[in-house]
Amino acid sequence: MNVTSVEHIQKKSPVKKECEDALVLNEQAGIYGVLDGATPLVCFEDEAGHNGAYLAAQIFKTKMERLKGGEGLRQAVAEANLHLKEKMERHAVQTDLGEERWSTCVSVVEIKDDHIHYVQLGDSMFLIEDEAGNFTVVTTDSVKGISERAKQKRAERREGGEEIPPESYYDIQINKLRYNRRLANVEGGYTVANGMPEVMDYLDQGVIDRKGIRSLLLISDGFFHPELTLEETYHRIREVGLETYVHELTDHLNKHSLHIDDRTAVWIKLK
Template sequence: MNVTVVEHIQKKSPVKKECEDALVLNEHAGVYGVLDGATPLVCFEDEAGHNGAYLAAQIFKTKMERLKSGERLVQAVEEANLHLKEEMVRYGVQTELGEERWSTCVAVVKVVDDQIHYVQLGDSMILAEGEDGKFMTVTTDSVKGISERAKQKRVERRKGGENIPPESYYDIHMNRLRYNRRLANVEGGYTVANGMPEVMEYLDQGVIDRKGIRSLLLISDGLFHPELTLEETYQRIGEVGLESYVYELTEHLNKHSLHIDDRTAVWIKLN
C-alpha cells in the first residue's frame, strides 16, 4: 500500500500579517502534517518580525521535515518541544506565564509499511476515510469547550477559598483568553506544544492499521465549518475537492460575518 496522491492547501487569514499555520510534506519519510500556531496575546516579534505563533509552528515544521524514515514521531515531538522551550528562553520569554509562551497545535502522521503512526495536540485534527466510504475522526479536539471548563475551574477555586476575580472580569475577551492559555497541558485544560515538559504526558499518539483506509485528512481549525461536523466536512471535501471546499467555507464565513482563520490542510490518498 502506497501514498498515491498528496493534495494540500494553505490560505492566510485576511486579518493576519502572516500565516501562523505550517505544512509538513516529508515524502521521503512518509511524514505529513498540519501545524497551527496559536495567535499570541502579547506583542513579541523576533528580528525578522515573526511572532510566537509563527515561530512555534515553524520549529515543528523544520523538525518534521528533517525526520528520517527510521525516526519516531513521538521522539520528534519531544525534541521539537524542547527546542521551542530553548528558543523562548533565548528570547527572554517569561515561560512561567501561559499567555507568554509560543505555542502550536500539531497533527502529524507517518505512513510506513502497513501502519499509520500519528501524533496530535490541540484542535488540528486527523481524520480517516475507510474503504467502506465512512469518515471518522482519529483524534480528539482538546480545545473544544475550553471556556466552559475554564469557568468551572474558577467556580471550584472560589469554593476552595481562592481569591479569583468575578465572572464579569472574564467577560472581557482578553482576560478570558489569558486564563485559558494558563490551562495548557493541565488536567481539565487543553493540549498544545508550548515547551512545557507536560506536553508529552498529554500527547495524543497512536498507530492505526493502513488496511481498510482509503485516505487521510489533516486540517487546522480554520477548515472547521460552523454548520457541519468534521465527518461531514471531510465528505464535502471528497465531493468538491480541497480548493472548492475552502472557497465555499470562506464565502459562508464572509456572508455571516464570522472570523476567517488561516486555513491549512493535507489530504493523503492511499492505494
C-alpha cells in the first residue's frame, strides 16, 4: 500500500479543559483513526485530573497504536472495550447508569495492499475520495437524530403503561442527555464504545477495495459544518486543506454563536 502523505490536525474546544478527542497514527501498521470521547455528564476525574471522555479515547488510542498489523481491528476494539470496562470498575463507576459510563466514538482504518479495513462507532466518520474526484461517506452517523428517537421511545413506553416524566422534564438539557446516554448500544439507540459487551453487536465494520481510491478522511463530529454535507466538507478540505478549513469552520461557528467542539481529522492520500 503506497501512502503518499498523512496529514492530521487537532484543535481543542475553547470551552474544554483538555481535548477529549484522540488521533491514531500507527504508520508502521498502516492504522489511522480518530476517537471522540463523549463529554461526561458527571464530575469524575482520575488522580491526574482526566475525565472519562479523555480516558476512554486514550484507552482506544493506546490499543490501536500498539498493533503490529494483522491482529484485526474488530479484535482490537473488543480488547480496548474490555480494558475500558475494567478501568471503570477499578474507579467504582456506576456502569448500570448509562450517563456514568466513560465512552468514546471510534473511526479507525487499516490500510493494506489491496483492501482497507475499517471499524466505526458513533459519529466519528470515515469518507473516501475516488480517482474521479467523487466523495463518499462510508460509515453511518448513529448519533444523528438520537433525541428524536429517544422522544419516540418515551412515547411508546407511556403508551405501554410505564410511568415516564412528561416531555417538559426532558426539555431540560441535562435530563435529555442522561436519557440519551441510556440508549447506547441498544436497538434504535446509537453506538459508542463504553465497556458494554453489546458494543460488538453494533460495531460498524467492513472491507473496501483499495483500487480506485485516491484519499481517505477520518473526522470527529467537531469537523462537521452546519451548512455543508459531509461530502461537501471533504470537497472543501480538498480545495483548501485541513488548517484553512478548520479556520473557516471556527469562524463560521463563532459568527453564528454555535458550539465549537474539539476538531480532529486525519487525511490520508494514496498512490
